[in-house]
Amino acid sequence: MLVNAELYVKDLPGQLVDSLTPISMVDGNITAVVHDREQIVNQRICVNVTFEVADNKGLDRLKAIWKSKDVMIARMGSVYETHTMEYMLIGKFSAANVEKLLEEASNVVSLESSDVSYSSKNATSTRTAMITAEVLTPEDLEKLDRFFRSACRESGIVYIRGL
Amino acid sequence: MAGFGTVGQGFAEVLALRKDFIKERYGEDARLVCVMDSSTYAADPDGLDPLELVARKKSTGKVGDVRYQDSVEVMKSVEFDLLVEVSPTDVKTGGAGLKSITFALESKKDVITVNKGPLALKFGELVSLARKNRCKFRFEGSVGGAMPIINLCHENLVGEKIASIRGIFNGTCNYILSKMDNGQTFEQALKEAQQMGYAETDPTNDIEGYDSACKAVILANSVFGRDVTFSDVEITGISSITSEAIALAAANNMVIRLIGEVSPTKLEVSPRLIPKGHPLSIAGTLNAAQIVSDLAGPISISGRGAGRKETASAILSDLIAIMDDRKRT
Numbered sequence: 001m002l003v004n005a006e007l008y009v010k011d012l013p014g015q016l017v018d019s020l021t022p023i024s025m026v027d028g029n030i031t032a033v034v035h036d037r038e039q040i041v042n043q044r045i046c047v048n049v050t051f052e053v054a055d056n057k058g059l060d061r062l063k064a065i066w067k068s069k070d071v072m073i074a075r076m077g078s079v080y081e082t083h084t085m086e087y088m089l090i091g092k093f094s095a096a097n098v099e100k101l102l103e104e105a106s107n108v109v110s111l112e113s114s115d116v117s118y119s120s121k122n123a124t125s126t127r128t129a130m131i132t133a134e135v136l137t138p139e140d141l142e143k144l145d146r147f148f149r150s151a152c153r154e155s156g157i158v159y160i161r162g163l
Numbered sequence: 164m165a166g167f168g169t170v171g172q173g174f175a176e177v178l179a180l181r182k183d184f185i186k187e188r189y190g191e192d193a194r195l196v197c198v199m200d201s202s203t204y205a206a207d208p209d210g211l212d213p214l215e216l217v218a219r220k221k222s223t224g225k226v227g228d229v230r231y232q233d234s235v236e237v238m239k240s241v242e243f244d245l246l247v248e249v250s251p252t253d254v255k256t257g258g259a260g261l262k263s264i265t266f267a268l269e270s271k272k273d274v275i276t277v278n279k280g281p282l283a284l285k286f287g288e289l290v291s292l293a294r295k296n297r298c299k300f301r302f303e304g305s306v307g308g309a310m311p312i313i314n315l316c317h318e319n320l321v322g323e324k325i326a327s328i329r330g331i332f333n334g335t336c337n338y339i340l341s342k343m344d345n346g347q348t349f350e351q352a353l354k355e356a357q358q359m360g361y362a363e364t365d366p367t368n369d370i371e372g373y374d375s376a377c378k379a380v381i382l383a384n385s386v387f388g389r390d391v392t393f394s395d396v397e398i399t400g401i402s403s404i405t406s407e408a409i410a411l412a413a414a415n416n417m418v419i420r421l422i423g424e425v426s427p428t429k430l431e432v433s434p435r436l437i438p439k440g441h442p443l444s445i446a447g448t449l450n451a452a453q454i455v456s457d458l459a460g461p462i463s464i465s466g467r468g469a470g471r472k473e474t475a476s477a478i479l480s481d482l483i484a485i486m487d488d489r490k491r492t
């Protein structure tokens with residue numbers, strides 16, 4: 001699991017390293033660290049770290065070690081890897097149709113986010129919309145592709161997806 | 164050689180150009196003993212002069228003096244050990260090409276072809292026939308012209324597990340879409356492609372994605388060992404792509420390209436949104452492909468997908484592979 005934690009460590013030499021070594025003690029893998037010397041609370045400096053650990057047991061062990069080393073955990077949460085795909089729709093439809101389509105899509109997969117933009121020029125009666133959708137798994141992406149493909153085919157809309 | 168049009172004549176010229184190379188590598192010439200166009204043939208067991216044939220075809224419109232009805236009867240009348248099949252593609256029936264290739268393989272002759280029709284319709288049957296009769300059957304130029312994709316997968320990447328191939332397999336569509344990137348409408352871009360000689364008077368095969376679909380079938384069967392045919396491809400062409408769609412893609416830093424996608428589970432030709440700068444975002448008439456394999460990761464190639472000498476270069480590479488093989492065994 002990928003985890004992001006906001007830690008506060010004492011502003012003393014060696015404290016940064018001291019707060020990070022416990023991650024390797026639980027076989028974790030650090031993917032990003034931001035050491036923010038501007039953000040000081042009670043003479044403690046903020047360290048934002050993202051790391052991978054095998055499971056919750058490993059995470060609990062890590063929390064215990066941090067506590068024993070007087071590292072304050074201000075915030076901790078899972079970081080999800082997301083998958084983004086672009087869909088372009090060309091045809092005769094309204095913005096309300098697209099909203100409805102997205103609503104139906106969110107019943108098929110859990111949409112983390114979605115964004116729609118439309119072509120500015122509308123010289124013909126056809127319209128062009130570009131949807132950017134974010135989902136949690138590659139399987140959801142496949143499901144979303146299938147959903148858009150069949151929904152667009154039914155409504156006579158040309159559908160173009162990203163790579 | 165069956166067919167003496169653009170590719171056939173190009174290959175004849177390449178044979179003349181590489182005469183010394185072949186002689187040096189194999190200690191003998193590659194003799195062209197019979198050449199057919201649609202209605203005539205020329206034959207000589209001692210070998211025809213390739214450049215004379217090209218000159219004759221140019222001046223008289225015919226490659227030979229003898230008229231014929233049935234290419235199989237012509238092949239029965241000459242001694243040969245390899246057929247280069249470069250007659251027109253017919254994706255509905257396989258055409259004369261399918262007949263000639265089948266006869267050659269049944270007669271235990273090696274075959275090189277760039278004709279997509281027989282491959283897209285009867286791949287499994289032809290490969291089995293070649294295997295049964297211990298013939299070599301190669302078709303590098305049928306996908307991507309000069310871009311070496313089939314032999315790359317079969318030879319250089321033989322130890323890899325190939326997960327997918329995605330590519331631009333039709334230069335005409337890519338030309339039209341790149342012209343649309345520069346502000347032309349679909350109709351204007353198609354007209355220009357026709358004037359430049361890239362698109363046929365009837366452009367259906369290209370713009371509706373049928374030509375790319377044939378190539379996707381050839382890759383699915385030859386690289387992924389699938390047993391699919393033209394009708395199994397999910398095809399969407401580019402004729403409904405509007406200028407607005409191109410502009411909206413550009414506003415999002417993307418281009419639209421007609422992409423063939425082949426994997427153990429996918430077989431599709433459709434327009435796709437490609438980020439600018441991606442290997443498949445190339446402009447112009449080039450073909451391109453991205454092969455993803457387990458050890459090597461993504462490998463990108465691009466090259467000229469059509470043309471007289473370019474397609475002949477793919478035939479030459481197949482000829483050399485066959486002659487090398489014969490030398491070894």
Ligand SMILES: NC(=O)c1ccc[n+]([C@@H]2O[C@H](COP(=O)([O-])OP(=O)(O)OC[C@H]3O[C@@H](n4cnc5c(N)ncnc54)[C@H](OP(=O)(O)O)[C@@H]3O)[C@@H](O)[C@H]2O)c1
Nearest residue numbers: 166167168169170200201249250251252259277278469470
């Ligand atoms: N052009 C390219 O860049 C390219 C690239 C990749 C693959 N290919 C494939 O290569 C093949 C040849 O293309 P091309 O551009 O050379 O076509 P082309 O210029 O139209 O030439 C076709 C040739 O085949 C001959 N022919 C027609 N019917 C025949 C028959 N029943 N038996 C024997 N020959 C016959 C024609 O005779 P006449 O001269 O009497 O009309 C002509 O010489 C096609 O299958 C094409 O899809 C072409």
